[in-house]
Amino acid sequence: MDRETDRRDGELPRSERFADPRDVVLNLFTVTALVGVALGGLALGATASHGVAWALAGIGLMVFLWSRYLRVRALVPLRGGTRVLAVALWFGAAFLAWWYAGYAVIGMVLVVPVSLEVTRPAPR
Secondary structure (H helix, E strand, O other): OEOOOOEOOOOOOHHHHOOOHHHHHHHHHHHHHHHHHHHHHHHHOOOHHHHHHHHHHHHHHHHHHHHHHHOOOOOOOOOHHHHHHHHHHHHHHHHHHHHHHOOHHHHHOOHHHHHHHHOOOOOO
């Protein structure tokens, strides 16, 4: 830990961790989307064990895609229209999972993070 900057190597400074309030809201909606994928997976399985397997596979795939392409410090960061399209597809899949689980109204709320991405200013 570096005493002068009060941070560990590779960690963002305190002022840049959540510099944009959209990131905080986007992370909350991300958790909501993952819960929806878990419920959709449970509803998809014919038996309890199949449901758990579908739920874990869905969550694993969604977390992999989010961490690889969509998080704030992604390995392969997407920019501009490509990022908006990827976020729309990611939350669209979560909406379908909520809808399949029988909670389409909660899934419709997931349009908010897509609109937050559209309104995000372009990086300099």
